[in-house]
Amino acid sequence: MSDEELAKDLGLVSAMTIGIGTMIGAGIFVLPGVAAQAAGPIVVVSFVVGGVIAMVNAFSVSELGTAMPKAGGGYYYVNRALGPLFGSIAGMGDWMGLAFASAFYSIGFGQYLATLAPIPGFLFLTDIQVGALIAGTAFVLVNYVGAKETGGVQTVIVTLLLAILGVFAVQGWLSFDYATLSGDGGLAPMGAGAILPGTALVFVSFLGYAKIATVAEELKNPGRNLPLAVIGSVAIVTVLYAILVSIMLGVVPWPELSQDAPLTQATEAAFPGGYAGIAVTVVTGGALLATASSANASILASARINFAMGRDKIVTNWLNEIHPNYATPYRSILVTGAMIVVFIAALGQDIEVLSKAASVLHLVVYALMNAALIVFRETDAPEYDPDFTVPLYPLTPIAGMALSLGLLAFVGGRELALSAVFVVGAVVWYFAYARKHTPKRGLLGQYVRDRQASLPDSVVGAAETVAPDGTGDATGTPTVMVALSNPRTERALMTIAGGLAKAKGGSVLATHIVQVPDQTTLAAAAEQRSELLQESEELLADARGDAERFEVDVETRTILSHQGVAEVFDAAREHDADTLVLGYGGAQLAGGRVEGTLDELTHDLPCDVLVLNEREFDPGRVLLPTAGGYSSDLSAELARALRDAVDAEVSVLYVAGEDESEAAGREFLGEWAADHGLADAELLVESGDVETAIRDAAADQSLVVIGATEEGLLSRVVRGSLTLSVLENIDASVLLAERPHSRSLRERLFG
Template sequence: MSDEELAKDIGLVSAMTIGIGTMIGAGIFVLPGVAANAAGPIVVVSFVVGGVIAMVNALSISELGTAMPKAGGGYYYINKSLGPMFGSIAGMGDWMGLAFASAFYCIGFGQYLAVFVGLPTIAFLNPIQLGALLAGLVFVGVNYIGAKETGGIQTVIVFILLSILTAFAIAGFSSFEYATLAGEGGLTPFGAGAILPGTALVFVSFLGYAKIATVAEELKNPARNLPIAIIGSVAIVTVIYTILVTTMLGVVSWPELSQDAPVAQAAEFAFPASIGPIGGVAAAAAAVMTLGALLATASSANASILASARINFAMGRDKIVTNWLNEIHPNYATPYRSILVTGGLILVFIAVLGQDIEVLAKAASVLHLIVYALMNAALIVFREADTPEYDPDFTVPLYPITPILGGVLSLGLVAFMDGIEIALSAAFVIAAVIWYFVYARYKTEHQGVLSNYIRGRDEELPDQLVEAADAVAPTGEEGPTIMVAIANPRTESALITLAGAIAKHKGGRVLATHIVTVPDQTSLATAGEHKAELDASSEKLLTEAKSDAEAFDVPIETRTILSHRGVAEVFDAARSNDADTVVMGYGGTQFAGGRAEGTLEELTHDLPCDFLVLDGQSLELSDVLVPTAGGPSSDLTAEVAHALQDTVDVDVSLLHIVESGNEDAGRSFLSEWAEGHQLENAELRIESGDVETVIGQLGSEYSLVIVGATERGLLSRIIRGSLAFDTIERLETPVLLTERPSSRSLRGRIFGRH
């Protein structure tokens, strides 16, 4: 098992290559010529300023990443902190920003491809656009069928690129001439005021370091490695850009530097001078640089398309966009619709805007800068609202100056963009806001930390601020209702622990019900006459339930129900309260007494919702065993285990029992099952032997065993026995039986499958 755990770990070097590999792309292989033509030699300072702005933002992203290492990047932080309206803006900004960046990378690929291959002009598409479109189709196709580069390949790519660029820098240094760098007009032919417009153009070169935060959950020692990786990658890339751009401009004067393939051109001048008059050296050097450029731009474009699909997944999960986009391909297991929509946008951007690479670069930068500004604001909100779950291992220095400076610098740089890029970005932001008020506001139930903070202090804060928070608050339905049927004071705490953990994980509420079973000989009216005594008993029980639920910081409602029917009343209460899950004790399934109606009710109707039945009076959760064979309730067992892993931080072990000799096939099945149910970090245990015997032997090693109910009918389970019931009876360890509603016929529910 240790080998599998190591395989999932990402070390510091690998984490840094994720950031460096994403940033070293078309930014260095394409933009120097375009940027130098706009700003002159002082463009070197533009790259440095871009690095400084990126570094300030990197500090904030490092804090956010260590505070929530399971998060999925900038969209998640903003949505959780500032709320779904700003989450819509961030999601749209990230998505469209990546689409513009991908189009930019594809154009860069097309520029260097044109050096190798003579491409024709077709209609309004020049050869570079045609090459970019072909590249875009290939990259979209690769993501569609699910091909992906591993972390090892990414590391190799980065080291190859760094080796190529190091060789170029060494050769260029020997050919460097200050007179060539300064030129006839000096270092500032367009004035020092050209620095910031130059920074606005080249800032696209620094996009990508935030991607490291999206894999924070897989990092070894994220408290240490995440900040070092993010901050270190920005620092290294800034130094690389400064050296390389200075070298290029000292080898080829800025007016003559190619705007299509500057590195290849500079290599032709640098290598012959450094090596001597050797035939073919210049051509070989240019070819190597061209191959490096193709590799870098391809890697960046592919990574951007891949990242865009993840953003759509996160937005779909939060109900900000329709989950239609996240439909998984039956054969390739990829979100093919999201990839196709994003790919279509990229191809449109290449075709319509590809002849002006500056528009693509700046549009990508503007949208990302808006997201960076919102991330800095999110950090401040988390800090000032004193959010309990916000506990970063790394904190930004000089708070709150650093995040304020990051937001100001990000938005300030937008002012130096051209009107067309600002207009394009503004259009997407407005579209995101409109989308939120037309669609997402009525679907999502998530309340941001900022909204809760303002609305919870309505008496202290100005009315206008509270009214504004109310005006933009989502109106979607509340999260799922987790109903607890409490019958025994000794099991109350354990049941509330399970319900609270699930409600916390799903963003829902707990409904604690005390169902008081009245004997048939006593009318409910008569029982109601002794309501005061019943209320006192229930109030004590439900007060304890409220107290236990406070540990999970979830809303809880309590209710006392008088009934003759016992367990059947649980079914009715679940239906009338639209419960999504019912949590109850195993003893509670027997409090129907001798009445037949309860049994007939269960036989003739499907379960109203998911049911979790606990056999055990107390829970001290530390580790959980989940036996699975992929049965009908296996999805539910996985959801419960994932919820406990997320909220209570239990260690989860998955068990699959096979016949002797089938261990390899069993491990393959269990690995795929774990990955498909968000339990990649769980321990995998493959055992052979009798199912009940193995579970009985291993169960005592854990604090809880979660077992999915079989598809056999009720009478079949009780009379003939079943894995679920036999395990409950024999194990001393607490057992949680899970059952998801099915659509079995009456005959199937009575007799089951044989």
């Protein structure tokens, strides 16, 4: 089942609150007391250094997020650039790191819960661990039944937390005493050398900003808003930590600061007696809200990472089985929940272990993400087109790697060993399972393979040793998705898809969207599959047979949806389709473009899209009108595929402008055809009205392939659309080709 449409409805403020809300739960409510015992008052500098390291990494996260806003975040970038071995390390590391972080947040919840009500210990578990187990179990159940998390809710939570902390800061500053801050031993009683070990302890406080990149597809203007949100949230939280921790240590002497509920203790000391009780209750409620929000968000993020790994066959899709009633990946959530419970029970009496283990695993992932950015840049990956680029490249990603890995030296032996177990486990899992199943070779491995003659044998040998047993294609296997709607057009659409997949060396995914009435739940519809889907199964069986004519792999899928046609684009995003083929009746064209009117103003296409208006489909004689527009490359690609797959005869048409000679038009067309692999095509140059010329040339053709218009929505509403007229007013079948490209709102409106 594919996801609901990801509308671009998150603004800059909502995006920043996602990052701030995840970070703020641990940084200020849980760790100051523990960190102060480890470093003294200079722990304030530890928080600032942690923010600097996070900021350097935030630049790289921003570039990667604007270049390829994919589900899975860091795992996706590492797997795509460095290959599935490092992808396994990043994916498993991120997953385990989130489990450690969730256990840490749950312990924080238990610490503050214990200040409100007495909780009995049980066996070897303390009262805090019992409270944490109750909380962790509740968070897992919330994700199991699929309670939704939205930017609006997160904004309210963060606003409330900032208000609470703001009131504390004002009152705390009025009660601040520098002598209390410095104490008898000065600002650095353990020496300046305690700063970096303190940073290693508190770095878990900065893990939330990368989550913003996972919702990049939902951001308005992500090229601008994503970097501002990621970098801005780190900057705001770093300043907030420095101010609040300084105030806490200036209100309560650092040796006396509580390791369980430090902010509650500082609030009680800062507020006058008449207001202290109310203030403590409000702050404790804020702490419970913050730690609960962070824990819940971490569990939710872990499920998304598992989906991304399952899609690439790094882990078995058994893990991502969807619950028939709740439509959640219940097995993944239960496995994650079980690990959280074990971590709370086994390690919950030493919160440093949980926080440092979460930090170590995430630092490894951050280092790999910086390496992935360099690989994307140096290999000139065609799909890598960031709207934001890191300053001072390559120094910034190199610094990100050095700082992330360098901080590991100050973590401690226990936590390094514990984290190493999971990293080694990920490597073992890759060679035991993932290497046999995943088909995708990373860009780095392909780069080495392409230059094996000039590289040392040891480098080439190492790359081949860890390469997947699958195809080893640098871009994976291209997927051509077909959206089928009825048997009449099935063969035509599968011919186009099969020919294109064969030309690309890819596979075909044939889908049939079955629309379920809003009054019927999808779960109820799924229970009646035999009656509801018989027609669908027959349609997809025919599709398999037609695709096999082209000797390409074909997968078929029926998707139940309330959205109907709107689900097509969602499914293309869900399955990472390279090309989508569908019939004109299901396209809802808006004046010569594939999107509907509202979609055109707010969304970008998920991939290349081909829309067929079929009239007795015959791909034997193809006419390709072109003026060199942005979608003409796709039109040429399809024409070449049909030429090679079904021996189609291709004619290319150019309509010269009023002030352009036929010779100039022929020169342009000859160069364009040669550049696009169509030098053997018949070249036609006409002058006059474009629509008339296309209609006249199409009289002797059976299929017209035409690129989508670049005109804006309002201009086409006023003047009409050439593309729609061609689609509807000629006798031949017409295929509209559109390649996605970025357009501002002004361009979408006015062209």
